[in-house]
Amino acid sequence: MTATTTPEATFGVLPRADGSARYSHAGYTVTGSVNGPIEAQRREEHAYEAHVDVVVRPAAGHGGTRERHLESVLQSSLAQIILVKSFPRSLIQIVLQVENSPENDYVNTKLVQASLNFGIMPALMQTAVLALLSAGVPMRATATGTAVAIMHQDGAKQTMVDPSPRDIEKARSVHVLAFTSQDELLLAESEGDFTVKEWDLVYETARGICCRSRPQAKEGMAMLLDDESTGGPDMRQFLRSTMESKVAADLHWK
Amino acid sequence: MAGPTISLPAPIFAKISPHPFLVRSLTRSTAADHPPCRANGRATQELRPVRFNATSLSHAHGSALVRLGDTTVLCGVRGELLPVERIPQFRPVDKEELRQQGENNNGNCGDAIGRGELRDYDLLVPNIELATGSAPQFLPGVPPTTLAQTLSTRVYSLLHSTGLVQAGDLKIWYSPKEQRRGEDVEMGGTGDKEDGDEEERPVAYWVLYIDLLFVSFDGNPFDVAWAAVVAALRDTRLPVARWDPDREVVVCSKTERRRLNVRGLPVACSAAVFMEKEQSEAGAGPREGGHWLLLDPDRLEETLCKEVITMVVDCSDDETRIKSLEKQGGTLLGRELIRGYAGIAERRWKEVRTAME
Amino acid sequence: MPRDAEPSLNEKQFVITALQENLRLDGRELDQYRPLELSFGDQYGAADVQLGKTRVLAKATAEVTVPYTDRPLDGIFTIATELSPMASPAFEVHRPTETEVLLSRLLEKTVRRSGALDTESLCLVAGQKCWSVRVDVHVLSHDGNLIDASCLAVVAALRHFRKPDTSMDAGVLSVYTPAEREPVPLSWLHSPFCVTWSFFGEEGEIAVLDATWLEEQVRVGSCTVSLNKHGEICQIAKLGGTPVDAVSLLQCTSVALTKVKEFSGLLDRKLAEDLKRRDKGGFMSELRAENDR
C-alpha cells in the first residue's frame, strides 16, 4: 500500500544552512542540510578535491555502526555525482536527520539495531540530492533511487516497490538501486536470497521508477507523478517537477 | 607518468605515483611471452588462492584461520548462556503468530520468527578488530575505524539475512512433562499464558560471540572476514545444555557437544574497478579512458579504486543463489557486467568450497 | 574545531544602539517571542518546535530494560542532546561544546530533576525490568534561544508520547505491540518551561526575551528561569556574566511566569487538536494513515 504513495519534498526548511530539503516518502521523513564548500579540517583535507562528509543521524538513539555504514555507502555514491575537483581543500558537509521512519506495529522495536535498514537508503539518498541541488553545489548529474522487494505470495514471485518494514521482514530479498540522470547504475545493494534472473527483474522495475525518460517532460508532470502504470512513482519526473517549482519561485522576479 | 627513459625501481615508482604505476603495469607487458598484468603479478581476473585452517583455537567453541594472499583473519566463536529472565524484552513466540508467519512465507515456517529472535535478543555478536597493526593505516590502540565498523555491520546483517545460524540451535528448552516440580518455580520473564508451565518453554539461549582479528591486512577484507565467519561457525560445537529445575540453573554437559547445523555455504567475492584516468579536472564522466575490473584487489589497488562490488553467492543447491550484492562508488558496473560477475562469483565459490573441504 | 564567525564590530555596536532605543533588528518588542510553531509527528512522541529561524525536533522513545542496581524501583529517563553539524558547522559529532553541555544540564534540571515524569511508574518488575524512556533533542536550525525551544519540544514530545501497554499476570510480564493494544501515555506530573532573558548594556540594564543568535553573541549575560504554570520555580540559572540588579531579576521571574502560562496554554491546545485529529476513524485506521505518509 505504501508503494502507491507519491514522494513529497520541501526546500529551504533550514534557513541558516546553504541548502536544505525535507523529503518524505513511503513513511520515511528525512531532513537534510548541505553546507559547502567550506573550510575543511586538516585531517580530512584533500589537495585536489573537496571532501564530501555525510552524517546520518537516527530519529532516536545515538548513531551506531549501522549509521557509519550508511554514511560510507552514501558518501562514496554522492562523491561520484558532485564535482569534487572544482573545490580542492574544501569540505562539503551533508547532514541527514531521520525524522520519521515507518514502524512495524507487530513488534516492539529495540532502540539500537545493528542490522542494515534497506528501506531508508533511497530516502536518504533522495534527500541528499535535493539538498545538494538547493545548495547549488556543482554536480555531474543528479541521482534517483528506490527500494524493491521480491515477495513470495502463495508460491508466486512478485516485486514490491518501497516495501514497508513488515514487508521487508517477509520478503525473500530486498534491493536498493540508484541511477544517475545519465541512466548509469550508481548504487546497487541487495540482500536476501535471489537469482540473477530475479535481480534482472528488480533492475527493470527500479530502472522504470528511477529513469523513466519522458520527452514531453515540459508539460504538467504533476499528474504524471502518481501514475500506477509501472507500480511506483516516477522519481526522475518527481525530481524535475520539484526543482522546477523551486527554481520558478526563486526566479519569480524574472 | 614516468616515460620509458626514466628507470625507477618499481617499489619507489609505486610509492611516489601509485596510479600511473598501476596503469603502466596493466598496459605494457614486462616480457614478450606473457601479457600485461597487475602490479602484484596477477592477471586482472586472477584471484589469490584461499587457505583455511579450522579449529586453530583450543578454548573457543569454534574457530578458523583464513588466509587470502597476505590478508589473514583469525575468527573465534564463543557461546555464552543467556537465561530468558535476563532478556528484558523477552517475548515467547505465541502460536497464532507462528501460524500467521507460516501462511505468509509458505514452507520456511517460523523461519522469520527465528530470525526475529536472533535479532531481538542479539544472539549473534560479531566484532571486528582491525587495529592490530595489521597494516600501516591501522595502528594498535585507536578507536575502531569506519572500515572496521562498516565491516562488522556488513557481517552482522549478512549473518541474519542468510539465516546461516538457526535460532533453534541456540535455544535451550525445558519440558516439565518429566519434571513436575519446576512448575511452582517463579520464572520472572518467561511471559507465557496461563498454561505456560504445562507446555515446554525456552529457558535460555546461547549467545554466539564471533570475534574476528585481522592478523595481516592486504586488501579485500570482507571476503576473508566472511569466509572466516562461515568456517568458524561450521567448526563450532556447543556443549549440550539442559535446565536443572532443582538448582534452577542451566547445566552444560562436560563431554557431549553438538555442532551447529550451518545452513548453506555463502561465499563472498569482491572486485574493484580501476580507471585509467583519475577523474579529470573537467570532471568529464568516468567513461573516458580504459578501465579494468580487478578481482580480489590488494591494499594498493583498493586505495586507487573508488567503485567496488561484492557478491555473496551460494551454489550448494543446483541453482546459484545470490545472498547479497553490494555495488557502490561508481557508475561503470552496469547491468551486463553485474550479470557476468555472477559467473565469476560461482567460480570463486567452487574454489572456496574445495579449499574448505 | 571551526569556531562560528564573530559578528562584525559594526553589527555589535548597532545591536546595542538599537536596543537602547528599544529597537530590535526584527522589529520585535524587547519581551516579545518570535512566532512560535508547535506541531506533532504522525508517530507518538515526536514534537517539532519552530521559534523564528530556530528549529528543534524532539523524539521520545521507550524500551524495556534492566533498571540501575542502585534504583531498582525506578525506571530510566534520559534526555539526549547532541548538537549536529546541521545546526551549524561549528558543532562536530561526538565533540560536546559548552553550549551543548549547558543546554543538556538545563533540560536535565528543568524536566528530569523537577520530577515532571513519574519515574517510579516506569518500573515493571522491581530490580528486573523497567521502562527506559529516552528523549532525543535534535537541533535542526540554530538561530538563538535553543534552551526555551528545546525545553518546549521535550515537554511536548513526552506529553504526546505513548508507550506500549503491559500487563502482569502470575508474575509474568507481557508487553503488547501497538497492533495488539493501543499504547498508553506516560504518567506526567507537571509541565515546566524555560524562559531565557538576555542582558545588554554596561550594567546589564536592558533585558530581552528570546534573543536571536546575533543577539546572543552580543549579550553580556543571560538568565534562564524554569517554571510551571502553578508558579513553581523548577530551576534558575544565571551562570555568571555582567552583574544584574537583584530587583530586576525578580521582575524577570514574574514576567517569565506569564510567558510560561502562555506556553502551557499553547501546548494543551495543540495536544487537544492532535487528539481530535487522531480520533477520527479509530485507532487502526489512524495507523494506516501513518503508513501512507
Added chain:
Amino acid sequence: MSNDRPLVLPGETIDLSLIPSHPKNPLRLGPGLRHIPPSDIVPTAAGELITNPVKNSMWVEYNSNRYIPSQNDIILAQILRSTSDFYLCSLAPHTPPATLPHLAFEGATKKTRPVLLPGQLVYARVSLANAHMDPELECVHASTGKADGLGPITGTGCIFDVSLGFARRLLMARPAQDGGLAVLEMLGGEEGGGMAFETAVGRNGRVWVGSASARTVVVVGRALQETDRGRLGVEGQRRLVKKLVREMS
C-alpha cells in the same frame, strides 16, 4: 515557465538549438555550465538556462546562499586579523580567509595605511580568485589608483544577510526594471516618507545599511530581508513598505 528559459538539471543534455551561435565572438559560458571537450555543454546546477545571442553567452540562473568568490566581484568583507603586510578577511562563514594587502587602499603607503581592527567591515573587490588559492581583495582600482566607493565602512549602520540572487538583483544597473526590486526606491520615496539612508551591497549576500537614525536602518534592513525571503513582487514590496512604516512610527 516559458520555453526560452528552460529548466535544466545537472548533467542534462542541452539541445543544440538553444546554444547561441554567433559568427564572430566566441561562446562564453557563465555560472552553472561546464564544457566537456570536444563539444558538450553540460549544466552543473539546477536553474533556468539563459542565453544571450548578442553577447553570444549562456549561463544557468539559480539562487543560492554559499558565496564562491569570483574575480571583480564587489563584496563586503570582515577583517579577522592583521598580519605583517595584509589583512585576513572573511567573505562568508566557515570559508578560508581572503587576503587584503595593507597597500591595496587608495593612496596607501607604508606610512599612511588605514589601520583596521578585527571585526571591522571593508567594501572591496575580489582581485584574484581561483580554486587552488585563497582569494585576494583590493579596495582600489589597480589601474586608476582610485577607490571609487571601496574602502572601510564607517558610521552607524548594520549588516543584513540576503540570498546571493537577491544581492545580484540589488547590484543590477536598474534593479526596479531588471530585477523587479523597487523596495529601496519606495523607502526613499513617498511610500517610505523619504527616509535618508545609504546602502552598500556585497555580492557575497551581505548588505550594509547606514543611516543617522537606527529606526531607519531597522526598517530598511527588515524590508530587504522580508522582500528576499517572502519573494515579494513589486506590489508586495509596496505593501510591505507601507506596513513597516506604519509599525515603526
Added chain:
Amino acid sequence: MPLDTSTYNLALLRVDGRRWNELRRVHAQIRTQAAADGSSYLEMGHTKVMCVVTGPSEPGPRRGTGGGGAGGAGAGGAAEVVVSIVIAGFSSVDRKRHGRGDKRTLELQSTVANALAASLHIHLFPHSQVNISLHVLSQDGSLLAALINAAALACVDAGIPMTDYVAACTAGSTSTYAANDEGADPLLDLNHQEEQELPGLTVATLGESDRVVVLVCESRVQVSRLEGMLAVGVDGCKQVREILDRVVREKGRRMVQEGTVEKGIGLNEMDVD
C-alpha cells in the same frame, strides 16, 4: 524534611544549631602556594576548597570539551578565563567518581569562569589566558559558593586587576515547594543536609552592590519564596565579602610588616579601576 523543619519550629534553631541568618564559620587564607601566581584556601563550614591561579599568561593548547572558557577569547580582544575543577573522591560521604567529562562539573567550571570574568579586567590582557584550577577537598553544601569565593581570593592574590570581589553564598527556605505557607522563614548558608531537604539557591554579588553575578536555583520552590531567599542571599554575600576583604587586608598587613613587599603595593592592586 519533617525532621529539619520540626526541630526548626521548636527553637528556631537549625540542625547544626545556627539561627536562620547565621553563616557557618568561614575560614580563608591566601598565598598558600608559594609557587603559584595566586592561591587560596577556603572553608565554609565543612566545605573545603583550595584554588590556584596562573596567569595572565600565554594561552596553552585549547582544551576540547568546553573547559569553562569565558571572556572574549574569540576576538582575542581579552584574556580568556579557564577554570578546571577537580572534585576529590573522598570529598563527600559516598565516594563517587566525578570524571572530567561530568556535565555537572563542566557546568560548575563555566559558571565560575563567567562569574570571575565579570569582575576581572581581562580586557587589559588580550591574547592571554587566566587559569584557575580548583580542588574540592570536602563537601558539605554551598559548593558553588565556596568555589567562587576561593577563586575570587586567589585572583586577588594573583594581583589581577578587578572591579571588586565576587562574593557568593547560599540561601534557602524552610517551606517545602508544595506547601505555600507564608510562615516560612528564609535561611542563610545551607549545609549539605539542608540542601538535600529544602529549596535553596546560590547567589553571588559584585562587591557591596545589590547586583547579582550568579543566581543558581536547582530545586523546586514557590515563586513567592524567591524574593525572601534572594534578599537573604544578597545580604549574606555582603557578609562574605567583608570576611574575604578582612583576610586580604590581614595578609597584606602581615606582608608589609614582614617586609616581603613595600607598603602599598600589595593593596593598591585591588583598587586599580
